Amino acid sequence: MRIGLFLTIALLLGGLAATILALGGGAGWEEALLLGLPLGLVEGAIVLAARYPCQSAPLRASGMTRALATQATAALASAGAWVILGGILARMLETLPRYGGAAIRFRGGAPMLVVVGALVFLLAAAAHYLILALETARAAEVRGVEARVLAREAELRALRAQVDPHFLFNSLNSIATLTGEDAGAARRMCLLLAGFLRQSLALGGRDRVTLGEEIALVDEYLAIEKVRFGERLLVAREVDPGCEGALIPPLLLQPLVENAVRHGVAQRIEGGTLSLRARRRGEEIAVTIDNPRNPERTGRRGAGLGLENVRGRLRSLYGERARLEVATPPEAFVVTVTLPYIVEGPRTAAAAGAEVSLAG
């Protein structure tokens, strides 16, 4: 492929040189080709090698003069060397009686050859600059794609991290205990845990889920925790019927509910009621998770990080249109997430408008 390109260029340049020698110097076509074709091969090599000065003197606003000077010098030097080589070849050819006076005839075409040689070099340099620019753009694009892939992976890692491994270990411990005393209960707990894991993997793999789906996942989680905490964990749930179809990022509420259990209800000997409310307020939905806490335990070490994660996700997905607010009355911890109210495709006003315009 490379060789083919090189030979094509060499042949074209050889033809050009031969034409100049025949027309400008008055050489016969046979003599002109004998000199022109080797010169074409040499110039072909020079054209390909022009990439290196282009790389070492890139076209930048700051280094423009330097780049132009470098290229002009290289063009003149290569053209000069090229023509001197041609002169040597002509003198060698002259030794054959058939081509007597070839050197003098060559001298007639030489000025034109210098000009053409320099122009060809500059043209080649321009082409190389273009190729280098395209390569750079392509590399940047590849880097951009890589960066997006990395960002996505980071998001997935964040999602995975949101299912607390300690929750899994504690649940497994509950199952291990139940196997010895109530096989049926152990089995139910296994099924609950499997259902929760399956559902969180399924939801975690999607861009958006409905609030109803997320709440169903939270319910499974709470059912498992109820086995562990028994009477200490009570749940109150209040979801406006209009909210269930709203689209939210997957596993957004789950870590908040987990926090409410781990740092709230579990820190109280008497336990308490965790309440989850979802309301629609105009073009927004507000989800509130309200849990009692133990006022003696002020530090919510892990909780702060979990809240920051959720805040970060909301910011990157919705910018200013979503927020997370925390209120801490003396014996409670209240987190409210407010998001734009968005529902599945065909039901949105914009999509409905699009359908109408298509129909019209």
Added chain:
Amino acid sequence: MPAETLRVVIVDDEALARRGLRRDLDALGGIEVVGECADGFEAVKAAADLKPDLVLLDIRMPRLDGFEVLSLLDPGIAVVFVTAHDDQAVRAFEVNAVDYVMKPVDPERLARAVERARERRRRREPMPVAAIGAALRPPGEMLSRILVRDGARVHVLPVDEVDCIEAQDDYIAVHVAGKAHLKQQTIGDLEAALDPGRFVRIHRSWILNIDRLDRIELYAKDSRVAILKDGRRLPLSRAGNLRLRELL
């Protein structure tokens, strides 16, 4: 010849987890479970009243966590942490004094831990409680409260309410609102756990909460006293004076 019966207290806030441990211990034999506790205060009380040989201690619990309970137990009581949190368990293990068992509980692992506790008891090897407490505190985290045990009762003293702390031989006296609470700890260990921006070692035997300082007075050549807002006068060493000035 059967081993001597080991008296054990189980501490875990989950009833289910307690039942599981009790059953595993019963299966081992040679063990009498003398108490079950659902939180740290109960655990401290049970340990004081029942004087068990071994306490199986959950780490994450309401009110007092496992590390805080450990710091309040008599050094003669062996402790095995039972936890789902491997990062904490690793810290416990690093101090090489407390054993730990991960949840879900492997009965063989529990049996080995119990055996080691038995061994420790035979050798009458006390637990280096202070060292353990220091090693288990998460790095960079300052003490927010001081726990003092008075028999079976635990006093929780938030550090904001502490006026000053005095060294008395092997004990420290924590002064809060005119009352002194005695605790078995060295003043150096406690100093290391307190926020250095708020508590200053002003003397070999005194740590001062700088919020309580009213003024410094010279009462003899090269000799100063710190006068607190409640009028109490504390000795101020030369080094303590420098440390105090650096902060103020």
